Amino acid sequence: MPTWSIPSFAAWIEPRPRAVSLALCLALLSACGSEPDEIDADVIVIGGGIAGLASSLEASASGASVIGIEQNSVGGGHAVMAGGMFLVGTPLQESKQVSDSPELAMADMLEWGEDAVTDWVSRYVEASRTEVHDWLVNMGVEFALLMPAPGETSVPRFHFTRGTAVNIVVPMMRTALARQNLQWRFNTIATGLRSLASGGWAVETRDTRTGKTMTWRARRVILTTGGFENDLDRVRANWLPNVAQPERLLAGASHFAQGSGLDLGIEAGALLTRLDHQTIFVTGLPNPRDPAGVDGLLAQNPSAIFVDREGKRFMNESAPRKTLEQTVLALPGQSYWLVFDEKGRRRLQVRGAPWLTRDSLEQEILGNPALVSRADNLEKLAAAAGLPADKLALTVAEFNERLALGEADDFGRFGPATTTRPPSPLSEPPFYAMPLYPMTRKSMGGLAIDERGQVLDGEGRPIQGLLAAGEATGVAGINGSYGGSGTFLGPSVFTGRIAGRNAADAPGTERAVLAELEPEITTANKLLDDTALAALLQNSREGYWHFEQAHQLVRERDWSCTDCHSPQWPTAQAHSANEKRVQLESCTRCH
Numbered sequence: 001m002p003t004w005s006i007p008s009f010a011a012w013i014e015p016r017p018r019a020v021s022l023a024l025c026l027a028l029l030s031a032c033g034s035e036p037d038e039i040d041a042d043v044i045v046i047g048g049g050i051a052g053l054a055s056s057l058e059a060s061a062s063g064a065s066v067i068g069i070e071q072n073s074v075g076g077g078h079a080v081m082a083g084g085m086f087l088v089g090t091p092l093q094e095s096k097q098v099s100d101s102p103e104l105a106m107a108d109m110l111e112w113g114e115d116a117v118t119d120w121v122s123r124y125v126e127a128s129r130t131e132v133h134d135w136l137v138n139m140g141v142e143f144a145l146l147m148p149a150p151g152e153t154s155v156p157r158f159h160f161t162r163g164t165a166v167n168i169v170v171p172m173m174r175t176a177l178a179r180q181n182l183q184w185r186f187n188t189i190a191t192g193l194r195s196l197a198s199g200g201w202a203v204e205t206r207d208t209r210t211g212k213t214m215t216w217r218a219r220r221v222i223l224t225t226g227g228f229e230n231d232l233d234r235v236r237a238n239w240l241p242n243v244a245q246p247e248r249l250l251a252g253a254s255h256f257a258q259g260s261g262l263d264l265g266i267e268a269g270a271l272l273t274r275l276d277h278q279t280i281f282v283t284g285l286p287n288p289r290d291p292a293g294v295d296g297l298l299a300q301n302p303s304a305i306f307v308d309r310e311g312k313r314f315m316n317e318s319a320p321r322k323t324l325e326q327t328v329l330a331l332p333g334q335s336y337w338l339v340f341d342e343k344g345r346r347r348l349q350v351r352g353a354p355w356l357t358r359d360s361l362e363q364e365i366l367g368n369p370a371l372v373s374r375a376d377n378l379e380k381l382a383a384a385a386g387l388p389a390d391k392l393a394l395t396v397a398e399f400n401e402r403l404a405l406g407e408a409d410d411f412g413r414f415g416p417a418t419t420t421r422p423p424s425p426l427s428e429p430p431f432y433a434m435p436l437y438p439m440t441r442k443s444m445g446g447l448a449i450d451e452r453g454q455v456l457d458g459e460g461r462p463i464q465g466l467l468a469a470g471e472a473t474g475v476a477g478i479n480g481s482y483g484g485s486g487t488f489l490g491p492s493v494f495t496g497r498i499a500g501r502n503a504a505d506a507p508g509t510e511r512a513v514l515a516e517l518e519p520e521i522t523t524a525n526k527l528l529d530d531t532a533l534a535a536l537l538q539n540s541r542e543g544y545w546h547f548e549q550a551h552q553l554v555r556e557r558d559w560s561c562t563d564c565h566s567p568q569w570p571t572a573q574a575h576s577a578n579e580k581r582v583q584l585e586s587c588t589r590c591h
Contacts, residue, residue, distance in 0.1 A: 004389060037198040037217055041183075043503045044203050044218040046190045049077025050489055051164070051470025052224035053172045054496025055503070059190040059222075060182040061145060062504035065514045066215060068176075068184040069205060071256050073546040073573075074583070075176070075184065076155045076169035078224055078254035079489055080591045081352070084147065084160035085168075086486035089129045092146050098155050102126045106208030108153045109487070112322070113480025118474040119260040119451070124494055132493045133159075140171040149485040151320025158485045163202060165489055166591040173584050177577050183514055184580075187543045193221065193264040201465055208543030219512070220465045220503040223455070224496060227443030228259030229278065234296070235440050238275035246334040247574075250284040252439035255545060263474040265447045268466055269457045270491040273472050274445025279483035281321075282328035282336075284439025285350060288364045288371060296439040297352040303344030303423060304434075305399055307337050311382065311392035313399070316411040318420065322482045329438065337385060338434040339396070341426045348434075354590045355553055366432070373433040385433035400425040442483050445474040453499030467503050527561050553590055564589060 041064075045056045048070030060066045068075075087093075088105040102125040109121050133143070145160040161167035176182055185205070191213075192204035201221040205214050228234045230253040239245050262272060284296035308314050308331055315327045328336055340348070350361055366372050373384035378396055381391035399409065403425050408415025414422040447455050447468040468494040469522035478491045528536065533555060537548055553559070565571045569582035 005180050021408070022585055026465075037196040037200055039200060039219060040216045041065045041218045041514060042506065042509075042512050043067075043220045043222065043500070044069065044201070044216055045222045045500075046203065046228060046264065047077070047224035047470070047472065047490070048072065048075035048184065048186070049224060049226050049253055049470060050079040050169060050172070051226075051472070051492040051496035051499075052077070052222075053169070053176060054493045055222045055224055055467075055500035056182055057176055057179075058500030059170065059499040059504040060176075060179045060500075062385065062501060063182070063511060064504035064510045066179075066182045067189050067218065067514070068182065068314075069185050069188050069203065069216075070184060071189045071208065071260075073186050073543075074587070075173050076166065076587070077423075078257065079169050080164065080166040080587065081354070082165040082489055084145075084158050084165065084486045085132065085143075085490040085493075086153075086157050087133045087143075087155060087159045087490060088125050090133050090143065090159065092143050092159060093156070096146055096156070098146070100155050100157065103170045104154060104447075105157065109478070109484065110480075111484055112152050112484050113478075116480030117477030120491075123451075124491055127494065128490055131497060132490050135497070136168060136171070136493070139175050141168050150318075151322070152484050161587070164591055166587055167487070170306070170584055170587055174581065177581050177584065181514060183314075183356075183517065190225075190227040190260065190264060191431060193267050195268065195332055199464060204272055209541075219506050219509060220467060221455075222499045222503050223261040223265060223447060223466070223472050224469040224470045224499075225256075225259075225261030225264070225447065225472050226254055228255045228262060229253030229440035229443055230255060230257040231259050232257050232440065235278065235365075238278070238445075240278060240280065241276055241330050244334070246329070246438045248335065248437050250286060250437055250439040251282060251294050252296040252298065252441050257329045257443075257471075259443075261468065262446060265455060265466075265468070265472075268455070268463055270463065270466070271448040271458050271460065272446065274477060275443075277444035277474060277477075277479075277481055278440065279442040279444060279479075279578060280325060280329070281439045281441045282325050282334075282436065284437045285365070285434065286371060286437070287353065288368055289353070289355070296437070297349070297350050297356070298439070299350050299434065299436060301338050301344060301348045301434075303347045304338040304340040305395070305426065306434075307339055307387065307392065307395060309333055309335075309387070311387040311389075312395055313409075313411065316413045317423075318413055319431050323577075325482075335435055335437050337387065338436060339381075339392070339432070340434075341425065341431050342428045344426070345432060353555060371434065374430050376429045376431075378431055381431045381433055387436070396426050400427060442488055443471050443474055444477070444479045444481070444483060446472050449473050449476060449495075449499075452502045453495060454502070467499040469499040530555060550590055 011590050043059045043064050043066045045052050045068045056068045089100050093100050105125040111493045143159045144162045147158040148156040183301045187208050188205050190203050191206050194202050200219045203216045230251050239530045283298050285299040286293050287295040287297050306317050375381035378393045379389045382392045402409050453467045455466045455468050457463050475491040479487050564586040574580045574583040
């Protein structure tokens, strides 16, 4: 700041108009007297799902100090229950003699998605091996299973670990907890976002357990809060174009997928794009544990036939998922029934909740007449399901007869020209009819970003210091109108790394040092017996959603506290990094 004498300063402003001179004086005096905004971290990442983990790991690896804010008690988001990743040109493909290339992968993705953002698709298929696969493998992730996606891809690209994607999340979280320049604030929700005069950002937060509010300041902020598919009002307000809205719509996304990042982005002047691009599954089964009847589970049975409200088959049951979704959403009522027999019952799969086991499937779903009709003959089954008995009987009879004669059916599921194994006839009682409904799943639109992950404003210009990644951006339009198998997790990691790398790139600024967390002495709570734990779980408490879900399983499966807790993580909330690392290793017990 230059030093001015009063005469020289007066002479400098003398020729200028009085209003302009006054404004200049006030601006200079304000600059002289104000202190720069205090910065708590170089980067704040809002959201601890797989995109948030990737962003925070990438930014902290570049030397930036990072604070992560996550509403749940643990990181990982919906990824802990998701499947695999769409990856191109990997060692696993090579070991299976699968010949793949970025060009082939791009052609498949553009054909399936129909209106995907070409530049982002090109970037992803070119970099998925190095930027996603190799990066994760270096953290200890092991891809062990390669699955095809019939109708979606010309070669298998769906990569799985030995289990769900929790085996991807755990190594990422383990790495994050070892970083000294990366700190996480769990059970914390971001309630506000505003720009600072210094060019940085202030994030207002509330601890969901204590109610304590805080304001955190950073040079850059990355929004990785996931999609909005668990907010049914927002889903309906941005419904699919040229598709009627279903009378009954189930919620099948993450518990925290409420679109909070979109709201924060709107506060900052962000542009939203493609909100009507949504993955709507049509395999939704009402969750029997949801009293409101809103939450959905994912149900599939490759032995079943699909019948409409008239009791008639209407499509090839083995068709690609996109065909299934388009066909069902065009049906009157937009719902249908899986019909299968006792032999086919053994192939029923229901996913979407950690409490599901073979026993709970039998007792709470197949044995629940509100969800599944069961009868010893088709006439009684039709009456229980509300279907026309004569037409259902005719449908099943024709299906069985054509199978017996080796003839083709009307929809191309089986016959002399097909190469797949034909289904079994429906002949072994009891018979089952399970109605399914549309169910929300994934957002393919959200905050508009540029190639660096910077959030764009209404004029298409980058908002300085504000970035986003993952499903909060609709994973950059990579999926187009139809989400593919594994094309959310991989692109979430990819866009997360891009945002983290560019958020850490702040030339000319000295790195902020994270304040040391106040030491918290963790004392073991008294071990609870089943009665005391049941009483604690009786009423839901804000900030304890994950605790309640996990400990309900503890009760159901008759686990002991010491099955997860140890002297390194007493029976209390994990506070220290060491306690959180021990807690992390228990994730695979539930998932």
